[in-house]
Amino acid sequence: MALIALDSIEDGGFAEVEADIDGDNESLLLYRQGAEVRAWLNVCPHAGRRLDWAPGKFLKSKDGLLVCAAHGASFELQRGDCVAGPCRGDSLRTVPVQVVEGMVRLA
Structure with a gap:
């Protein structure tokens, strides 16, 4: 299932898309690094709230x-591990x- 065109995501940036995951419509957070894209559920493991401060708008530290955006938990962008904040040690x-012919798709 195609989610979004790779070129629609700024290199080093984020995007939010909706997708059917195990029969549920879920918000996904996509992070692009060059030609690679990583995806996680758009849910903080601390309190189950969305990570974005407005739909599709994510905060990235220096x-x-x-x-x-809710409680300041910080996640590294290789595996989605929480490295600081209330859910330290947990992960997204x-x-x-996968990226196929310029489109990000569910694998």
Whole structure:
């Protein structure tokens, strides 16, 4: 299932898309690094709230960490591990994606 065109995501930037995951419509957070895209459920493991401060608008620290808009938890962008804040040691739930012919798709 195609989610978004790779070129629609700024390199080093984020996008939010909706997708059917295990029969549920879920908000996904996509992070692009060059030709690679990582995806996680748009849910902070601390309190189950969305990570974005407005739909599709995510905070990135000076250190290159994703920051939860609700409680300030900070996540590294390789595996989605929480490295600071109230859910330190926990991780975002990964959603497998792949880039095929310029489109980000569920794997």
